[in-house]
Amino acid sequence: xxxxxxxxxxxxxxxxxxxxxxxxxxxxxxxxxxxxxxxxxxxxxxxxxxxxxxxxxxxxxxxxxxxxxxxxxxxxxxxxxxxxxxxxxxxxxxxxxxxxxxxxxxxxxxxxxxxxxxxxxxxxxxxxxxxxxxxxxxxxxx
Amino acid sequence: xxxxxxxxxxxxxxxxxxxxxxxxxxxxxxxxxxxxxxxxxxxxxxxxxxxxxxxxxxxxxxxxxxxxxxxxxxxxxxxxxxxxxxxxxxxxx
Numbered sequence: 001x002x003x004x005x006x007x008x009x010x011x012x013x014x015x016x017x018x019x020x021x022x023x024x025x026x027x028x029x030x031x032x033x034x035x036x037x038x039x040x041x042x043x044x045x046x047x048x049x050x051x052x053x054x055x056x057x058x059x060x061x062x063x064x065x066x067x068x069x070x071x072x073x074x075x076x077x078x079x080x081x082x083x084x085x086x087x088x089x090x091x092x093x094x095x096x097x098x099x100x101x102x103x104x105x106x107x108x109x110x111x112x113x114x115x116x117x118x119x120x121x122x123x124x125x126x127x128x129x130x131x132x133x134x135x136x137x138x139x140x141x142x
Numbered sequence: 143x144x145x146x147x148x149x150x151x152x153x154x155x156x157x158x159x160x161x162x163x164x165x166x167x168x169x170x171x172x173x174x175x176x177x178x179x180x181x182x183x184x185x186x187x188x189x190x191x192x193x194x195x196x197x198x199x200x201x202x203x204x205x206x207x208x209x210x211x212x213x214x215x216x217x218x219x220x221x222x223x224x225x226x227x228x229x230x231x232x233x234x235x
Contacts, residue, residue, distance in 0.1 A: 050150035050181070053197040056158070056214040064154045091196055091212045103153065113158045121215045 002115050002142055007032055008077035009135035018052070018087045018095070019044050021079065022063045025100040028077040035102045036070030043069075043100065047087075055089035060120065064101045067109075071102040074112060078138065080129065097129065143231045145176040145224075146189040146206075148198055152180035155195055155214060162220050163193060172228050191227050 008028045015021045026040035042065035047054075055061045077100045084094035101116070103109030119125055125141050132138060145163055149156035156178035167174040179187065181198055192199075192208045199210035209223050 046150060051197060053150045053195045054155060055197075056155055056195070057216070058213060060215070062154060064151070066151060066153050089197060101154065106153075106157070109153065110157055110161065113154070114161055117158055117162070117215060121217065 002076060002112065002119060003074050004076050004078060004139070004142070006135040006139055008075070009079075009138055010077075011080045011133070011135065012082040013079050014082045015085060018047060018061075018085055021061075021081060021085055021095065021098045022047060022100070025063065025077050025079040025098045028079070029075050029100060029102060032075070032077075034071070034073040034075035036072065039065050039070035039102060042066070052087040052089040055087050055092040055095055057120070058092045059084065059094065059096045060092070060099070061087060061095045061097070062099045062101055062116075064103070067102075067104055071104050073102075074104050074108045075102045076100060076112065076116070078129070143172070143174050143191070143228060144189045145174055145191045145193060146184055146187055147176060147178045148181055148184045148192060148194040148202060149178070150180060150198060152178055152183060156180070158214055159193055159195075159211060162214070162217070163224055166217070166220055166225060167228055170225060170228070172232055174228060190231055191224075193224060 029035040043063040079098045081096050084096040086093045147156040147159040160176045160178045196210040196212045202208050
């Protein structure tokens with residue numbers, strides 16, 4: 001079961017840059033007291049220093065940092081962008097779905113990544129995420 | 143067989159790739175060991191195969207074969223690119 005509630009989902013969010021997209025997605029987890037602001041800054045730093053490798057599939061980015069950067073609880077948040085944004089990935093741009101993930105340790109993290117991977121590989125699920133009008137439409141799929 | 147999966151930090155996409163590869167290997171009757179690592183720690187690590195996201199793969203210089211994965215959610219891509227290398231390895235034993 002993925003650790004996400006309606007509070008950590010926002011649809012049709014308008015941003016202008018990848019940094020804003022990451023910051024917004026991270027802010028949902030800060031508000032839920034699951035990561036610190038430092039973790040948000042670390043996700044953005046990682047994007048600057050390492051690049052957009054976390055755009056794992058067409059239109060899907062999973063920004064993250066390391067547990068020691070400020071994860072308080074195993075968590076994830078999901079933001080669907082109103083206008084897709086280019087992250088600079090050679091194959092998977094533009095990004096319309098940003099999923100911030102925070103792992104407390106490798107075991108919990110593996111379990112969440114496995115569930116997330118199964119969740120997003122399901123084409124019907126993905127269609128719902130990309131087109132639904134309420135966060136509850138997504139939590140119902142969990 | 144030992145497979146190294148590489149991403150920017152060794153704590154997200156590389157773990158996803160390693161899980162996918164080990165699950166796929168198991169489904170096909172192969173036991174594959176591996177480690178998920180970040181780009182800088184991957185240098186000089188001994189392994190039989192390296193798998194990385196397409197964006198990171200181009201930055202890896204190694205004598206070991208490096209397979210780039212474009213869509214980490216696409217099981218078919220793993221089966222087309224990685225499974226033949228696993229078969230090759232075990233056939234040669």
